[in-house]
Amino acid sequence: MSAEQTSLAKKKEPAAAPGRPLLEVEGLTKHFPVMGGFPFKRQVGAVQAVDDVSFTVAEGESLGLVGESGCGKSTTGRLVTRLYEPTAGSIKYLGQDITHASRKELAPIRSEIQMIFQDPYSSLNPRHTVGTIITNPMEINGINPPGGREARVKELLEIVGLNPEHYNRFPHEFSGGQRQRIGVARALALNPKLIIADEPVSALDVSIQAQVVNLLQNLQRELGIAFVFIAHDLSIVRHFSQRVAVMYLGKVVEIADRDSLYERPRHPYTHALLSAAPDADPDNAAAERIRLTGDVPSPLNPPSGCRFRTRCWKAQEKCATEEPVLLQLSGSADGHLTACHFPEDGDAKPATAAKVTDTVPEPRETED
Template identity: 65%
Template sequence: MSETILSVQGLEKHFPVTKGLFKSQVGAVKAVDGISFDVRKGETLGLVGESGCGKTTTGRLITRLIEPTGGKITFEGHDITHMKQGKLRPLRRDMQMIFQDPYSSLNPRHTVGAIVGAPFRIQGIETEQGTKKAVQDILELVGLNPEHYNRYPHEFSGGQRQRIGIARTLALKPKLIIADEPVSALDVSIQAQVVNLLEDLQNELDLTYVVIAHDLSVVRHISDRVAVMYLGKIVEVGERASLYSSPMHPYTNALLSAVPIPDPKQREGRERIRLTGDVPSPLNPPPACRFHTRCWKAQEICKTQEPPLAELAPGHAVACHFPENAPSTTETPATVA
């Protein structure tokens, strides 16, 4: 078992909703509402779910780009939940983020050299052969020409811009990278190239990833473990092979049934699960199990009692009163902290 590099316990982020001249709070959007998971060193954890389930907010909380409402974030033994920016800055060298949009995440007024070299300047790091040589080496590492140093972002394609963003992320040789939808804005052919690049970099630089995505095919290709989110909660987490072959939560089954299958013969024998109704508002989520308003297996207990995230198989936990594909056992399942 690899050591844990990141531990999240009961993490919450509630955005206040105000009204009136005096901005009195009338409610809160529960974007992330008490999630817990660990990330082991050297692995890739995939975080999946529908749009609006809180994936991106989770990534920004982990990197402390936004302040948590509650819970605890531990990175390499350091509690960074409410750490002040002065103390947090040195730790940011080891914890970086790849943003979703390769167009808006790069300053159009800065050259590639200035963009990728910014982390060296901000952290006050000097290299033996100078910043320019270090930046050119990083550009070559991500598949770009070192001669692109003096060019501007508008001169590159979407895939090349994302490579520039990855180069900026790698500048300080981080240990943990949060990749927020790193390929969703790219063409399918370019997506494969960027995913393969991320895998090669992980093997070469011993990186740890948390990949946030809604494309289950991409997550299956790149992840070691997968966590499924729904309306601010983690409803299932497990090893990739176990989760894709034997999904236990009804919501996970519905997501996997929507993944396109190119082979017509395999597609014929698969049942498509169509969820009824809209995703409830995080401003007023359903009580107990949040999925019960759209679940075909829901019973009275689902409306009154929230199911704990319990381990029903080795390394495979689910939050459901009536899980599917669960191994038959007489033992009481262990609740995941």
């Protein structure tokens, strides 16, 4: 066992009861007001960033949250951590409703819900040393670990693969991957039960991405931490997450066990995302891609009914008049929920989609 694994094992807590819900999100909604008018400003609209999102995360589980840019993934993460105030819906942590909890009411559980931010360059205060950055959460929460805070910080640096002697260095003296590890160490300082990882590797090189993802997996396995893992890269999400939720224009359109979703996607949007992801298997080099046409609609004025219908090859009149409900379809695995009136069968290729054969590399029109 390595020194890192030994250090983690010392802090391993008793295993949680299997299936016990840690986080329960129901109907979560966030609309940002748009102000206009002269000389007196008034609300003239609202950006529907997140609209009626529901999911659960069990203790020790990892839930991947994927979708195109602007679909509401990061906003959802900030709502869960109460960095944003929800417009509607409910957030329960270990059965306690924290949707509109006051600052005083949130104080006891702040240490149990932490966040790893996307940009390792802007999320660390350049005027503070690494030791100060990681010590601050302990000072704010009045935590005095055995051996002192400095010893705890040096231990955390070692856990995330950094030299404890870097305690007095400043953020500008580290690479991007090292800075992200500092962000991980800061999130671990309070021994959290839930970490919201907002695209923690998107700003890093591929080789560094693998190191950070493996580090997070080791932490989850050894410490029993639950994750909401927000990312664009479908291959990383598949590697890290046990369940995956797919978002489009503020809504969850499909949620399922990792293997079920990747092997049998039921929503056309999920199918399009997976077809656009690179495949390392040379036998699949000539696989057909689904090329979506048009742009993502504005969250200021989303389409009626199904929000994906303006880009969907299966859209019919019903899609414009009736919003699909997230439910389990016949033939789907338990817990595989899809919001679509005309779902894919998963294994078959769509018959009427605009497709292109990948005989030569082409730029992807659909973000993954």
